[in-house]
Amino acid sequence: MTKIINVQNVTKSYNKQIILKQINMTVKPGEIYGLIGLSGSGKSTLLRCINGIEKFDSGEIHIENELISYDDSIKSRRIKKRIGMIFQNFALLERKTVFENIALPLKCWKEEKNKTENRVKELMEFVGISHIAGKRPSQISGGQKQRVAIARALSLSPKILLCDEATSALDPNTTKSILELLKEINRKLNITVIIVTHEMEVIRSVCDKMSIIENGEIKISGDTQEIFLMNPEPLQNVTGKKRIQLSEDKTVLKISFTSQEDTAVLSYMPQDLKTGFSILSADIDNYNEKTTGNVFISFKAENKALIMNYLLEKKIMFSEIFDKEGDE
Numbered sequence: 086m087t088k089i090i091n092v093q094n095v096t097k098s099y100n101k102q103i104i105l106k107q108i109n110m111t112v113k114p115g116e117i118y119g120l121i122g123l124s125g126s127g128k129s130t131l132l133r134c135i136n137g138i139e140k141f142d143s144g145e146i147h148i149e150n151e152l153i154s155y156d157d158s159i160k161s162r163r164i165k166k167r168i169g170m171i172f173q174n175f176a177l178l179e180r181k182t183v184f185e186n187i188a189l190p191l192k193c194w195k196e197e198k199n200k201t202e203n204r205v206k207e208l209m210e211f212v213g214i215s216h217i218a219g220k221r222p223s224q225i226s227g228g229q230k231q232r233v234a235i236a237r238a239l240s241l242s243p244k245i246l247l248c249d250e251a252t253s254a255l256d257p258n259t260t261k262s263i264l265e266l267l268k269e270i271n272r273k274l275n276i277t278v279i280i281v282t283h284e285m286e287v288i289r290s291v292c293d294k295m296s297i298i299e300n301g302e303i304k305i306s307g308d309t310q311e312i313f314l315m316n317p318e319p320l321q322n323v324t325g326k327k328r329i330q331l332s333e334d335k336t337v338l339k340i341s342f343t344s345q346e347d348t349a350v351l352s353y354m355p356q357d358l359k360t361g362f363s364i365l366s367a368d369i370d371n372y373n374e375k376t377t378g379n380v381f382i383s384f385k386a387e388n389k390a391l392i393m394n395y396l397l398e399k400k401i402m403f404s405e406i407f408d409k410e411g412d413e
């Protein structure tokens with residue numbers, strides 16, 4: 086199976102307003118896939134369509150090669166069972182304990198009491214919340230609440246986990262720990278993860294592939310690292326980083342690094358060439374544990390050949406640009 090989720094030409098409107106326009110999106114098994122877009126762009130609506138809880142006007146969605154539908158037939162429930170979902174507001178029941186919240190889906194599916202108990206214990210241990218089994222949601226932290234929600238979403242052993250702004254209500258450190266947990270779920274349990282967010286760093290740090298959605302349309306899809314390196318217009322629209330003009334007697338290069346060693350070349354260059362340059366902006370990051378990023382440098386146009394030859398010789402990726410990406 087090459088696609089675990091296959092969204093084909095999905096269009097959806099609310100009250101005659103088109104919310105999703107001809108959406109095409111495919112996710113391979115085992116991927117962590119990011120869907121990013123500004124508020125109101127249609128991310129949550131698309132997730133709900135994939136989850137089978139929202140009807141759409143036209144198009145098709147296949148989960149593991151099976152067409153999803155909205156009836157309550159056994160087949161449709163079976164497909165939906167393969168998908169777990171977590172939300173920004175955790176959606177836990179206050180009158181139930183942590184243990185009972187996690188057990189809910191198993192109860193709905195009429196799982197035996199013994200099996201339910203074992204499964205809940207196993208999940209609580211996996212997500213690190215065994216010590217709060219008897220507490221109610223109001224007695225635990227935001228990060229712990231999301232762990233409860235994750236355990237509940239995993240209770241029926243889904244193949245796919247949909248995360249709708251799952252870290253948006255959390256502080257940066259808690260966000261990091263929840264993202265680590267999602268990675269672990271992906272690797273250890275072989276669950277395909279879709280992350281919907283408006284937070285760039287979430288996508289950059291964990292997603293292999295991504296799509297950018299703008300006003301209900303997918304503007305670009307592909308490898309996360311490549312998209313961030315290219316910084317295409319749809320990404321600029323989300324990040325707010327726009328292009329600005331530069332003076333004509335200067336040459337500007339966008340130097341793309343794909344390893345830590347690459348970055349050292351820039352520091353030796355002025356000494357080796359006996360010529361200087363200015364750094365206009367630098368954006369070095371750890372994408373999925375790899376050091377990558379772009380540095381924009383500017384120098385006198387007369388040194389162009391010298392500097393370009395040097396970078397070629399050192400096998401550093403670069404491109405000449407005529408306007409620069411930066412904060413407006």
Ligand SMILES: Nc1ncnc2c1ncn2[C@@H]1O[C@H](COP(=O)(O)OP(=O)(O)OP(=O)(O)O)[C@@H](O)[C@H]1O
Nearest residue numbers: 099100104122123124125126127128129130131283
């Ligand atoms: N039940 C509904 N009835 C009418 N309009 C809706 C409904 N749900 C969503 N919309 C509209 O659809 C558009 C897309 O909403 P959606 O929640 O999918 O966007 P989003 O990208 O997830 O935004 P956010 O990040 O703010 O949650 C918005 O204009 C929203 O007002």
